[in-house]
Amino acid sequence: MAGTRERSVSEATVRRLELATGGVAGAGVAEMSARLPWFSRLTADQRAGVLMVTQLGAANFVTWLRDPDATPRLTAEAFRSAPPDLARRMTLRQTVELVRIATEVFEERIPALAGSRSERATLVASVLRFGREVAFAAATVYASAAESRGAWDARLEALVVDAVVRADRDSEGALLSRASALGWDPAARAVVLVGDPPREGDGEGPDPLHGVRRAAYRAGVSVLLGAHGSHLVMIMSLDEARGGGERPEADDGDGGGDGGADGGAEDARDHRLADLTRGESKAALALADAFGPGPVVAGPVVAGLLDAHRSAGRALAGHRAVVAWPGAPRPVSADELLPERVLAGDAAAVEQLVREVARPLREAGGSLVETVESYLEHAGVLEACARSLFVHPNTVRYRLRRVADLTGAQASDARGARLLHMAIALDRLRTSDDEADLGPRR
Structure with missing residues (x-):
């Protein structure tokens, strides 16, 4: 296959191709600028980077005509030579658009340099094959970059979650920076x-x-x-x-x-x-x-x-x-x-239960604590609770609604009753401990 190509394309034609690579690359970049609205928004350095990659691709095509086995190395080399800023700025879709336009310009201009009809047919087929190899090389480069970025993002993500779990207040700047990098x-x-x-x-x-x-x-x-x-x-x-x-x-x-x-x-x-x-x-x-x-x-x-x-x-x-x-x-x-x-021994839960449940009931007054305790002691029987407190059942209903408003817990619900009972008990234990710490007065 390689020998057939060397006989089909003369050395004189290859020499003409070498001399024309700069012009072909320039024409390709001009066509990109004319057909792609986003291309003009690239900086001058980024457009120069596209021209450099296109020129290297054209030069590699000529080298590939002499040695078709160099295809993988040459196509990958064209993308590795791209400036890092350009690689970060360009998406895979945009790269495919550039490769398509460059291939079309190559198809139009390179066969015209052939010395005979058979050489022209060979160059047309070679351009199409080389363009296909370049497209696959671009996809491989972007896939490798995506895998690397995914692994890096996973490490950043793990660091952010770990800092949150550990409540690491000393690395807030790093936490925000890493989170921003993850979007x-x-x-x-x-x-x-x-x-x-x-x-x-x-x-x-x-x-x-x-x-x-x-x-x-x-x-x-x-x-x-x-x-x-x-x-x-x-x-x-x-x-x-x-x-x-x-x-x-x-x-x-x-x-x-x-x-x-x-x-x-x-x-x-x-x-x-x-x-x-x-x-x-x-x-x-x-x-x-x-x-x-x-x-x-x-x-x-x-x-x-x-x-x-x-x-x-x-x-x-x-x-x-x-x-x-x-x-x-x-x-x-x-x-x-x-x-x-x-x-389970969670001290923060004890604090929260006393602060959000027991204390509001105690500070609200109106016999709310006594009503809850009586209601629970009488197994939720409203009338028995009212009799023990010497009030009307509607008064008990009103007080229990107040309890629900203040704490979010329903005394008639099994879990709500457990929460209220525990909160009141903890509050009393804490009050008893505080009084014991003060000691007897002299």
Whole structure:
């Protein structure tokens, strides 16, 4: 094959091609500028880089005519010689457009330099084959770059998630820089989800997290994924979630203090992600389905990436404690797991429970604490509770609605009752300890 080509294209024709490569390359770049609107927006250095690559491609074509076995080396060399700034600026689609135009110019001008009809046919076929090899070389270069960028992005992503989980306040600048390099908006509201990673083979590709990323793409949200021990930590950007709606209204307790347990359970499920809009909640549910088997716990919504450690801390604490609630919804809010977190020894949960539940009841007065305790002692029987307090049942209903407004917990719900009982008990223990620390007065 090589010998046939050398006999078909004379040395005189090859010499003419060598002398014409500069003009052919210049004509190709001129055609690119005329036909591609984005080409004129390149800087002068970038256009010069395109001309250099085109000239090298034309010169390599002449060398290839002498040695067809050099095709892979010469075509790859043409793209390796491109300035780094040009390689970053050009997309694969734009590169294909340039190769197409350059090939068309080569087809038009190079065969005209043939010394005979047979040489012309040989040059036409050679240009088409060389153009095909150049296109494959471009695709290979971009594929290699994409693999390298993917590996680098994965390392950056792991570093960002690790910094968030560790609450590393000393590297906030590096955290923001790495997140920006990944295309993440550090000012976007975020929530952290923790669960088990998908099992191998559950994803749609060799990467077990491919299915998770695909679910995030379908939901229209950005995510950062990382491992924490055997768990998968996901930071979800909320400001991009599609299908957003109004925030759910807070339960005003119109159902009364004597609602059934089924209604309370339904309320807990409806408000498991109460901080999210409807669209955000829908996206979170879709992403929870992409985790592996087992519970998925969501931390609270935070204002930005620098605050995401708070959401991650609560989500991880909730995931450690969620085993104590076999019937927990998926996903479940870390705040819904406050009783279990307290039992697991989470000091932050104790603080939160006292601060957000017990203290508002105590400071509100109006016998709210006594009403809750009496209601729970009488197993939720409204009339018995009213008799023990010497008030009308409607007064008990009113007070329980106030309790729900202040704490978000329904005393008629099994979980709400557990949360209220634990919060009041912890508050009393803390008060008792404080008094003991003061010691007897002299």
